[in-house]
Amino acid sequence: MLDETLVKVSLGELKRVIVTMPPRHGKSERVSKKFPAWHIGRNPTDEIILASYSVDLSRGFSRIARDTLTTNKVVFDVGVDPANQSAESWGIDGYRGGVTAAGVGGAITGKGAKIAIIDDPVKNAEEANSEVMREKVWDWYQSTLYTRLTPDGRIIVVMTRWHEDDLVGRLLKKESDEIKEGTHKGEQWTVINFPAIAEDDDFLGRIEGEPLWPEFGFDAHRLEQIKSDVGSYVFNALYQQRPSAAGGTIFKREYFRYFREELIGNMPYIVVGEKRYRKHDLWSFQTVDTANSEKTINDPFVVSTWYVTPSRDLLLYDVYRTHITGPDQKPLMRQMINRFRPRFQAIEDKTFGTNLIQECKREGMTVRAVKVDKDKVTRSLVIAARYEVGMVYHREDAQWLTDYEDELLSFPRGKHDDQVDTASMAGEIVHTLPPSTMEERKVSRSDRFDNDNDEEEREQSNSFW
Structure with a gap:
């Protein structure tokens, strides 16, 4: 042909x-x-x-x-x-x-x-x-x-x-x-x-689902693996040649899954489907989307708190979104550290975020600079692929849940994308972490977050990056 x-x-x-x-x-x-x-x-x-x-x-x-x-x-x-x-x-x-x-x-x-x-x-x-x-x-x-x-x-x-x-x-x-x-x-x-996978009325005469070039290694199994890795949005464009308007197609409501928190005695547990994890055995981190200037109060400031399971599932535990001035961001970040005790806070290394990273490091806060070298849509594709294969969960009944999911569903045509930015950072972080990071840590809360062990905690977090 x-x-x-x-x-x-x-x-x-x-x-x-x-x-x-x-x-x-x-x-x-x-x-x-x-x-x-x-x-x-x-x-x-x-x-x-x-x-x-x-x-x-x-x-x-x-x-x-x-x-x-x-x-x-x-x-x-x-x-x-x-x-x-x-x-x-x-x-x-x-x-x-x-x-x-x-x-x-x-x-x-x-x-x-x-x-x-x-x-x-x-x-x-x-x-x-x-x-x-x-x-x-x-x-x-x-x-x-x-x-x-x-x-x-x-x-x-x-x-x-x-x-x-x-x-x-x-x-x-x-x-x-x-x-x-x-x-x-x-x-x-x-x-x-x-198209890599034959669809209805294939002009080559292939039956629906038949691969284009299995002899070269692109058989049905390989193509399904690629689709799982990159997500439907990317796969439909690159492999099926059917790019679609991004609004409402990068994140879909059917991708959303949920976990709950429950107490057994005095011990908090995270329940993900049929699995139950002691909350203190999971490690957590935060992603921070900073305000864009020091003076305006109109720029949103977002801190998202994530837990990670041994199987690399991402659990979105909390989203804190507010409008504050630039000088108020660092104190609020400290509040989020004291509240959730994450291993580190990740911040995009650009504009005001660069200055904030330097200030936080000078004060001994464990922050990680995230390099920004792609546009927002491209950065979102890693976390979108994880959503599609069922590796991201939201805390059910959270007050912030509706606003967060609405922003994902409207991205990138929506009015706001600051919460999406924090999710994109989380996807990149988990995607690049070594498998050893996911092992459950059998330590007590007091051992893990004792103020006397701050330096040890920082050293541990360095090895996770």
């Missing part, structure tokens, strides 16, 4: 083609490495532009295409121009055709294209979730790539879907809107989607 489509592009029967395919399933091998060599070997006067999120990646595609043509010179009876054979730009000896590698967002100066191939215009989820980056890709497509086409030029977009508003999403929406308005005058897009 893919090769047949590429042949039609080469012949000019198709002018606009979108190919969507899961990661590591060979899309670049066929479209960006082999097809350019095959087409230009048969059409040595044509020019091809190969573009990807990185010019280095595009050069790699171009190099393989060049070497493929050289290896099969006898088949095509043409060869690479010895005076013009760099991976970034190479030509055909005796003809005007050739291949140019480019990075999405970069210039394509002085080059035309009978065929333009865009292979994965964004690098990762962080870029895909960035509205600025999506706009940058779109502007580049319209103002740079599209303007290099010859009158009968063709475009192939081959990519793994990340976001409903990615390049493929925008191209199809633009076409759909123009058709509805009666203003569409260009070529229509032919879309070929290869």
